[in-house]
Amino acid sequence: MTTTATIKKGTVTGIISNLVMAVSDAPVAQNEICYMHVGEDQLLGEIIKVIGHDIYIQCFESTRGMKVGSTIRFTNEMLEVTLGPGMLSKIYDGLQNDLKKFDSLLIKRGKRSEALDSESRWHFIPLTQPGKTVQAGDWLGEVKENAIPHRIMVPFKLTGRFKLKNLVEEGDYGINDVIAVLESEEGERVDVKLWQKWPVKKPLKGYVEKVRPFAMLETGVRIIDTLIPIAEGGTGFIPGPFGTGKTVLQHAISKQANADVIIFAACGERANEIVDVFTEFPELDDPHTGRKLMERTIIIANTSNMPVAAREASVYTAMTIAEYFRNMGLKVLILADSTSRWAQALREMSNRLEELPGPDAFPMDLTAVIANFYARAGYVFLPNGATGSITFLGTVSPSGGNLKEPVTEATKKSARCFYALSQKRADQKRYPAVDPTESYSKYLEYPEMQNYLHENISSRWIDMVIRAKDILLRGREVHDQINILGDDGVPLDYHVQFWKAEIIDFVILQQDAFDTIDAMTPMARQKYMLQLVLQICQMEFDFKDFEEVSAFFKRIINKLKQLNYTTFESEPFKKIMEEYTVIVNEKRIA
Amino acid sequence: MEYKAFQPIFYNITRINKATCELQCHMASYDEMAIIHGRLAQVVKIVGNQVTLQVFSGTEGIPTNAEVLFTGDPPLLKVSEDLAGRFLNAYGRPIDNGPEILGEPRMIGGPSINPTKRERPSELILTGIAGIDLNNTLVTGQKIPFFADPEQPFNQVMADVALRAKADRIILGGIGLQHDDYLFFKNIFENAGAIDRIVSFINTTEDPSVERLLIPDMALTAAEYFAIDRNEKVLVLLTDLTLYCDALSIVSNNMDQISSKDNMPASLYSDLARLYEKAVQFPAGGSITIIAVTTLSGGDITHAIPDNTGYITEGQLFLRRDAEIGKTIVDPFRSLSRLKQLVIGKKTREDHPQVMNTAVRLYSDSANARTKLENGFDLNDYDKRCLSYAKEYSEKLLAIDVNVGIEDMLNTSWSLFSRYFKKEELAIRQDLVDKYWKN
């Protein structure tokens, strides 16, 4: 491949908001990146359609002031991210500009900032020796980045086998230093630095095998871990009307999940929510390593007021960075809030292109686009035998709260865990408002996962979970009956069944995301609580009337809730347990 | 705003709709302002030499050989201290018989704030209204709308909130305001002696509807001037954004765009977010808080306008008439302030979060009891207590005419708890019950 540096130019022929129409004499490629000149500014854009001589470009920045006849420069490249040490703790926009490097309060268009820090030095330790044969993705060495060993890998863009001619010794290097020299079979020399680039829309593979997820990803959120667990390398989504707690739930997971790297893709949502993260995370401890949470976090912030085309790019930017870390043998968790905004960005563009609209004016290929994206998650084996994973959890903001709308439906086909947030539960402040009967985790049906749970939690775990779900379901049924027939119109036992379900609801399902102790429940504690609650659900009691039933169970719930606010197995915890036992025994039939 | 004078040229107008005109021209730049037949217009689409102008005051009487002048500038507002106390129209021109505003021209609808330059909001806004302060506490830098049916007194509540909040500057954006309501705001601000703190951009129902599209951007540009250049705490009131969205849909229909749900443009979410996201807290102390009104039709919040709004704002305040007490209340179920957890229990008394949640939960139990009653069932003792509690809670705390301090609100809640409930029915942390329970 010869790279003659001819500059490919074009001319603007039309502008409708962020859609720019253009012509060019030079050949251009789909998804090729270009710069459009407006006064002093060079605006970034991407070719999204070509018809005859007409080129359609989505502009990632404001087109204000652009004129017909403005010059365009095409780059021969697709939208790429820069991958290398220094990404952790960064706050990027959807195009991987380091937002902290911009000086002004307002984001001026046409400005870029480097994704990595050219000044910083990294302590490089070689992991192999010159003379070896290597290929794309092989680990050449590592630098320590916060808590993680950041592997420096043979550039993924290289195809074929290479001889490692030269590898630097252990020492401190900047990202632009050449740390290795490779030679292709044809004798071509390739310099390797600490960074490399990759186009975001192309999956970065580099693994030998993707297997079915089999291990649980602990989140510390009881309703997820206990009832509807997500697997490491799995996918899930959280649909819910506005204000039902999608973001709070994702933030809780991002703080507590047992992952090496967390990538937070804030996609078309509120800027203040990003501020929350970058204000809190540098202070909070990672419950698994004890280091600061920010050290394992990368934020991709494309807030709702930023240009929509960049919003679409942001989820791909997040995924590509995740794939890069997965190839280091790390456990990566991506949280995307909200994937509906991404779909809406696609819709805005598709409408401007006057494409044939699908349901609700979304593009016809929405389901396929979403499916392709979710398919990039997964648990993989790397060529060197190590494993890595990307777990993806996205929120969906269904318009009008209607779960039959196209984005929810399309996502349901791709994601394996479904955490439906219910308006009713949110109104009742039963947070997190995940509907325990509507929601599901397909992973619970995987034999691999069942084995994992049996070995790691308890051999009776799945039975216990199913029992808890049955009690909840039964509670819902009898509640309906009581509403129809009245308190007196049903057997006393219905009241007991209803209140047993309420115990599970109040004590296991409901969790205060803002209480330091209740917010995170480690698995051992979840096991203890589920056992405790199932125990009381199995007991028989002696009640005179239904008023006595509710009075009794409210006292029980009150005690158990106090327990949730108390440090596990502490003295106060034991004291509450004693008081609880006294109350239980008042009514229990021995 | 005033634009550079260029030589106007006669153009051949090839298409005229209600709100837009098309003409052939080679020099237009996207988003720039033009003057067509003496009226302000903006370039909204360019395809080859075909340029579409959105004419703010409507196209009535525009001839096919109209005189057009391209200004080369996006819409501008002149900003300076002179804005204080003034009433301006959608173009930023005085409607109060005062002098023209002098100052630095700023383009409206400018770039967004770098999220990393924001500060986390943490300053309480107290309104005296318990339905807000206790249950849905507001914070500077927040954006929140009132969701209300047209007959509800949202403008009054908003004016109360504005005057009680300790803002350095209040910016009123009247979007399709009824003339009477315009006078209401004018009066109430004058009577409060607050007029110098206030800047108003007014488009009334008598003015052309497409002009409304400029009002929020004008108001927010003024707000940015006071918050950024002068470090002030600015409160922006926008009423009624439903009319803004209606104007958006008129323009997009005129441009033959495919509309999405409820005839709204597919870009509605982005259009609204662009406005609301101007709400900000800066580390230097300046802030912009946005309180808006979104009127509903028949209380339907699944309509595209309130629905998209709810997904953008940091909560919403619902007004509802409580027939039992004969007053308008702030509905505790559907209302929500998302930023309240940044301040409650931290800037307010420690028991605030739990008291608030418990009070609302008990209120929701009363709703269940009412359903039972309506279905003809006997009420048990707990149900009855809930109903009596709900009535008093509604009267003493939820009604919008309540005006007390936050400690009083908490104390009132505790007295209601102890009047109607047992300690264990509260499910509040024991240490708080021990401390605050009223015997």
Ligand SMILES: Nc1ncnc2c1ncn2[C@@H]1O[C@H](COP(=O)(O)OP(=O)(O)OP(=O)(O)O)[C@@H](O)[C@H]1O
């Ligand atoms: N686990 C929880 N504990 C306590 N409060 C919660 C919890 N989850 C949600 N809330 C309350 O609900 C509010 C809304 O939650 P959140 O911002 O997560 O909603 P959302 O579903 O992301 O809405 P949107 O779609 O508009 O972004 C929060 O501000 C908080 O007051």
Ligand SMILES: [Mg+2]
């Ligand atoms: Mg959210």
